[in-house]
Amino acid sequence: MTKVRLLVGTHKGAFVLTSDERRQTWKVDGPHFAGWDVYHLKGSPVDPNRLYAAQSRGWFGQVVQRSDDGGATWNPVGNEFKYEGDTHTHKWYDNSDHPYEFLRVWHLEPSLTDPDTVYAGVEDASLFKSTDAGKTWEELSALRTHPSAPTWAPGAGGLCLHTIILDKTHPDRIITAISSAGAFRSDDAGKSWLPINRGLRSNYIPDQDAEVGHCVHHVAMHPSKPNVLFMQKHWDVMRSDDAGDNWREVSGNLPTDFGFVIDVHSHEPETVYVVPITSDSDHFVPEGKLRVYRSRTGGNEWEALTKGLPQKDCYVNVLRDAMAVDSLDSCGVYFGTSGGQVYASADAGDSWKAIVHDLPAVLSVEVQTLQ
Amino acid sequence: MIRVVLPANLRTLASVGKEVELRVDGQVTQRSVLDALEAEYPMLQGTIRDSTTKKRRPLLRFYACEEDRSEDSPDDPLPAEVAAGREPYLIVGAIAGG
Numbered sequence: 001m002t003k004v005r006l007l008v009g010t011h012k013g014a015f016v017l018t019s020d021e022r023r024q025t026w027k028v029d030g031p032h033f034a035g036w037d038v039y040h041l042k043g044s045p046v047d048p049n050r051l052y053a054a055q056s057r058g059w060f061g062q063v064v065q066r067s068d069d070g071g072a073t074w075n076p077v078g079n080e081f082k083y084e085g086d087t088h089t090h091k092w093y094d095n096s097d098h099p100y101e102f103l104r105v106w107h108l109e110p111s112l113t114d115p116d117t118v119y120a121g122v123e124d125a126s127l128f129k130s131t132d133a134g135k136t137w138e139e140l141s142a143l144r145t146h147p148s149a150p151t152w153a154p155g156a157g158g159l160c161l162h163t164i165i166l167d168k169t170h171p172d173r174i175i176t177a178i179s180s181a182g183a184f185r186s187d188d189a190g191k192s193w194l195p196i197n198r199g200l201r202s203n204y205i206p207d208q209d210a211e212v213g214h215c216v217h218h219v220a221m222h223p224s225k226p227n228v229l230f231m232q233k234h235w236d237v238m239r240s241d242d243a244g245d246n247w248r249e250v251s252g253n254l255p256t257d258f259g260f261v262i263d264v265h266s267h268e269p270e271t272v273y274v275v276p277i278t279s280d281s282d283h284f285v286p287e288g289k290l291r292v293y294r295s296r297t298g299g300n301e302w303e304a305l306t307k308g309l310p311q312k313d314c315y316v317n318v319l320r321d322a323m324a325v326d327s328l329d330s331c332g333v334y335f336g337t338s339g340g341q342v343y344a345s346a347d348a349g350d351s352w353k354a355i356v357h358d359l360p361a362v363l364s365v366e367v368q369t370l371q
Numbered sequence: 372m373i374r375v376v377l378p379a380n381l382r383t384l385a386s387v388g389k390e391v392e393l394r395v396d397g398q399v400t401q402r403s404v405l406d407a408l409e410a411e412y413p414m415l416q417g418t419i420r421d422s423t424t425k426k427r428r429p430l431l432r433f434y435a436c437e438e439d440r441s442e443d444s445p446d447d448p449l450p451a452e453v454a455a456g457r458e459p460y461l462i463v464g465a466i467a468g469g
Contacts, residue, residue, distance in 0.1 A: 035380050057380055059430040059464045060418040076384065076414035080422045 003370040004326050005070065006344075007051065008336055009038035012360035014053055016071040019355075023332055023346040026355045032074060033065065040107050040321055040364040043070075047115035048368050052134055054105035054120070062104050064120075066134045070370075077134035081105070081122055084141040090124060091153040100124045100144065107321060109164035113171075121161035125152065125178040127190060140190035143176065148195060148212045155179035155215050155234075162320055163219045167226045175229070175244060180215035183231065185244050196244030200233060217260045218320040222269035230272050230299070232262040232320070237274055239299045250299025255286050260320040261335065265348060266327045270298040273325075273333060273349060275318040283338075284315035292335070294349050308352035309343065316341070321364035328369055336362025373404055374459035378431075381419070381462070385412040390459060399454035401433060402445035419462060434461040 006017040006026075013031030032038075033055045041053035053065040053074065062081065065074040081102045092098035103123040111117035116133040126144040128137040143149075143161075152159060163177035172189040175196070182197040200214045207213070215234035222228065231238040231247065235258050238247040251257035256276045265271035272295045278286045285291065290309040293302040316337035326332035333349050336342045340359040343352045372392040382389060393407045402425070409416045420427055425445070427433065432441045436450045436458050452458035 034383060036383075059378070059428065060380055060384075061428060063384060063414070063418065079417045082423065 002328065004328070004332065005043075005048075005368040005370055006324075006334055006342065006355075007041045007043065007053075007071070007364075007366040007368070008342055008356075008359065008362060009040050009053070009321075009364035010336075010340070010360040010362050011037055014038040014041055014055075015356070015359060017342065017355060021328055023326075023328075023344055024353075026344075028356055029071065031360075032071070033063075036060075036063070037104075038363065039105060040366075041065075042108050042110055042366045043368045044110040044115040044118075045112055046110075048370055050110070050115040050133070052108045052110060052118050054108050056104040062102070064105065064108075064134050078130065078136050081120070081128055081137050082139065083126060083144065084139045085145075088145065089150055090159055091151060093154065095153075097150070100126070102126075103158060106160045106162045107164055109166060112166050112168050119164050119166075119174070121164050121176060123158040123160040124154075125149075125159045125161040125181060127161055127164070127174070127176060129190070142191055143184060143186070143193045146184070146193050146195075148181070151212065152178065152181035153213070163216070165219060165221050165229075167221070168223060169226050173226075173243075175219060175221070177216040177219050177231075179217065180213065180234070182212045182214040183216050183219060183229075183244055196240070197247070198245065199240075199247030199249075200231075200238065201236070202234065204234070218262050220262045220264050220272070222264040222266075225269040228269060228298070230262050230264060232259045232274055234258065234280060237262065237299060250295070252295070252300035252302055254293055254302050255291075255304075259318075261318050261323040263323045263325055263333070265333075266325045266331045267329075268296070268331075271296050271348070272299060273323065274302075275323070275335065277317060283317045285317075288313050288315060290314045290316060290337075292333070292345075292349055292352075305345075305349040305352070307350065308345075308354075314339075319363055321366075322362050324365045324367040326367045326369045332367065334365050334367055336365045338362065372456050373399060373407070373453065374456055375404065375408055376459045376461045378462060378464040380464070381415060384414055384418065387412070392456075399449045400446050401440060401443065401449065401460075404449065404460055405445075430465040432463045432465070434463055435459075 002021040008015040015030035044050040049070040051067040089097035107121040109119040120128040165175040229240040292305040316339040323335040
């Protein structure tokens, strides 16, 4: 029987939610790692029982956990993330040079082909790789030592590498995004990197269409159209049809084009979801209404999806890694809020239901469709 | 046996109670106690001291016999009361709240 498993990272632990293919009733298991920030957890597409979790706390640093039984039990693995060679500097908030310091893992991306291989996007921005199921981590240092890296500056959340996209049709391709440096692509498995920010325009930086310096919040791709990328930037929803070489704005009729999260329907590569947020100073949904916006045309034309979502007095945020889609025939869409709700739609967004109301603030949501 | 009191988050991580007991060979210093702690509970490596530099993480403090030992040399001997197991060695997280 098909099952759906949600992996929810929160400010105070991780939760594993399971349901059958109807996705109406859910069993909640957790908190795992109670009291710790869990920025992200994700399962291997090759072995769905192999899960990785990024657990951190300002007092105690970073811990990476691994489960080999679908989240029933966990074991700490390696937590040593050492920058390779000279650490160099990046820009600090006051434009001074600041040495790179490892703070935490923001995103874990398991390999598409090997359950023991997993990538970690970290703050201060760099990309690490483990090929022994998380026991040891090696920096793919070409990104952090890119000639533009000394000019990168942190966003409000820190200088974080938060997005890692792997592409089955281009096995050596990795796409990453960094706040607030921009998006980068490697076509040689991380040995070299190309900034892919042409077409982005950010009025909060001195050179508005600079090669780097854009606060990219999240990037999404549909596996059947790997050259088509969708981006939620600080402001602006963007689209690329050439794997990031060029971008164009597709914000269209959105009520605001600020936001964090963006995702693509599992069967319809031109169907895209965003959750507009009021502004960079007001990190909550506009007008007190929680609305997911869906475009079935690859952007520009957006419809508000509101059925089952609060339409008054709602002031939550939805963070960059807090939306996911399952691969059932009727695509399930899930997102978590800063208010601790996790909403699910079993009909591609037409209607929604809060499957938990009162978790700690949600940092990330991933979903596994289990056969 | 040396008694070590851990902060709550690390008890969860190491799956232990409030206090753990450790055998420490040779002189009982902060370094030898923490080395023994990390050897017994490897999941704590990097959470109390930096894995490479062995420097104390900034939001943790070390206490023994009601004295703050955080700024002492890690190779100074700990008090005899701690070495004899009559008093615990405390690893304390800075208080959070508002």
